Amino acid sequence: MEKIDVREDCLEISGLSHFSLRKIFDCGQCFRFETSERRDPWGDELWEGVAFGKYIAFSQPDETCLRIFHATSEEYQQIWRSFLALDTDYAEIEQRLLAAKGKNALPIEALEAGRGIRILRQDPWETLCSFILSQNNNIPRIKKIIASLCRIAGEPIAGGYYRFPSAKKICHLGIDGLEPIRAGFRSAYLLDAAQKVTQGIVNLESLYQMPLDQAVESLENIRGVGKKVAMCTLLFGFQRLDAFPVDVWVKRVLEKYYSDGLDWSAFGGYAGVAQQFLFYYERWGVPS
DNA sequence: GTCCAGGATCGGA
DNA sequence: TCCGATCATGGA
Numbered sequence: 001m002e003k004i005d006v007r008e009d010c011l012e013i014s015g016l017s018h019f020s021l022r023k024i025f026d027c028g029q030c031f032r033f034e035t036s037e038r039r040d041p042w043g044d045e046l047w048e049g050v051a052f053g054k055y056i057a058f059s060q061p062d063e064t065c066l067r068i069f070h071a072t073s074e075e076y077q078q079i080w081r082s083f084l085a086l087d088t089d090y091a092e093i094e095q096r097l098l099a100a101k102g103k104n105a106l107p108i109e110a111l112e113a114g115r116g117i118r119i120l121r122q123d124p125w126e127t128l129c130s131f132i133l134s135q136n137n138n139i140p141r142i143k144k145i146i147a148s149l150c151r152i153a154g155e156p157i158a159g160g161y162y163r164f165p166s167a168k169k170i171c172h173l174g175i176d177g178l179e180p181i182r183a184g185f186r187s188a189y190l191l192d193a194a195q196k197v198t199q200g201i202v203n204l205e206s207l208y209q210m211p212l213d214q215a216v217e218s219l220e221n222i223r224g225v226g227k228k229v230a231m232c233t234l235l236f237g238f239q240r241l242d243a244f245p246v247d248v249w250v251k252r253v254l255e256k257y258y259s260d261g262l263d264w265s266a267f268g269g270y271a272g273v274a275q276q277f278l279f280y281y282e283r284w285g286v287p288s
Numbered sequence: 289g290t291c292c293a294g295g296a297t298c299g300g301a
Numbered sequence: 302t303c304c305g306a307t308c309a310t311g312g313a
Contacts, residue, residue: 028294109299131294138293141311184309188298226296277295 002086006071009041011076017091017232020116021047021060024084025281027117029236031130031143032164040067050150052123053163063116071159077171085239093241096268102265106255106274113286114277120236124204124267125197126164127237132189133231148181148228177241189224196222207234210244235272244271253278 005012005030019163025033025047040046040059044067048057057069068080081087094115097106105279129149134142146164153165153173170178171194178187180206196202207215214235219230231245246254264271 134293135293135295136293136308137310138312141293144311182310185296185307186309228295233293233295245294249294283294 002077008074008127008188011071011073013066013068014064014068015194016064016086019060019061019066020028020044020063021058021066023114023119023280024118025049025283027276028139028283029232029276030120030122031134031146034143040069042067042152050157050161050163051083053157054079055158055161056080062064068237082121085121088118089274090118091120091272093273096270097274099268100200100266103258103260104263106267107281110253110281111275111288113281113284117273117276117280119239119241119273121239122237124207124233124237125167126231127227128193128197128204128222128233129164129170129190131232131236132193132222133183133186133187134232135186135224136227139185145181145183145186149178149183152177152180165288167194167197171198176285186224189222192223193225207238210263212240215240216243217249231272235276241272242269244275246275247279249279249282250275253282256282 005014024030032051033047035045035047037047038048039104040057042059042061043057046057046059046062048055050056054075056071058071059067061067066084068254070078071080074106094111097111100106110145117256121173129145130142150162150164153163154219156162170190174186175191178191180268181187197204204219209217210218215228215234216230219225219233221228228245231243234243235245267274
């Protein structure tokens with residue numbers, strides 16, 4: 001179990017099993033964290049970004065230990081432990097994924113490639129917007145568009161960072177106000193989402209207690225939200241580990257390893273984690 | 289110039 | 302139900 005050490009300049013979480021910041025922030029679930037030339041006081045790589053309206057930085061000396069900067073232990077309990085899914089037992093999930101046999105078995109290489117990933121628990125509204133903007137787009141440009149959206153509409157916080165704008169704020173911008181983010185046809189989709197959320201036509205809070213297919217259907221009422229975007233929103237923003245987005249990369253995996261078809265229910269409620277491991281494996285291959 | 293990117297929508301078979 | 306064209310933008 002993890003142990004929390006409140007140090008002078010950071011919180012140190014130890015006793016983790018197979019935790020990888022690089023995989024977590026490099027697996028296409030989150031677009032607001034980057035490494036820079038800056039290092040932490042011990043010389044380790046620093047991941048900086050904004051989540052839940054707060055600037056935050058993480059580093060890790062090894063796969064069992066995590067350091068959190070600029071956060072109190074109260075914030076750790078209230079936000080970051082949940083954000084990083086440290087309240088979730090991934091050793092247990094791995095066992096459940098291994099339990100899928102036969103034509104539904106998860107390739108062992110995919111499991112090893114993805115080990116260390118955590119499905120983040122991000123803000124639902126920000127996650128919805130991020131994946132609306134992700135459609136038919138590439139990751140570097142998705143990051144640029146989101147950064148630009150935050151810059152023109154989000155409240156500034158320390159160090160040149162900005163909060164993600166509220167739905168109401170995006171409504172006020174309107175379609176013309178969104179032009180500077182250069183999101184193309186996706187801007188109209190973003191605006192529709194903002195309008196439907198502020199008007200209560202789509203109630204994000206209510207999605208938590210819905211069955212998966214019903215929650216997907218509800219999100220599909222927003223223009224520009226299809227099954228894939230809805231599944232990403234539920235998986236990364238609502239910690240719905242049973243949600244499994246199927247994009248071009250996962251389709252490739254399905255053709256390669258599951259030509260007989262795949263029953264996602266074989267992963268015991270963790271189809272989303274399995275999907276993420278498969279995505280990471282196909283997209284980046286085995287770690288060197 | 290062409291192709292592609294964590295897709296969705298539309299019209300027409 | 303399924304297919305293809307189209308959507309806006311920028312980087313390779």
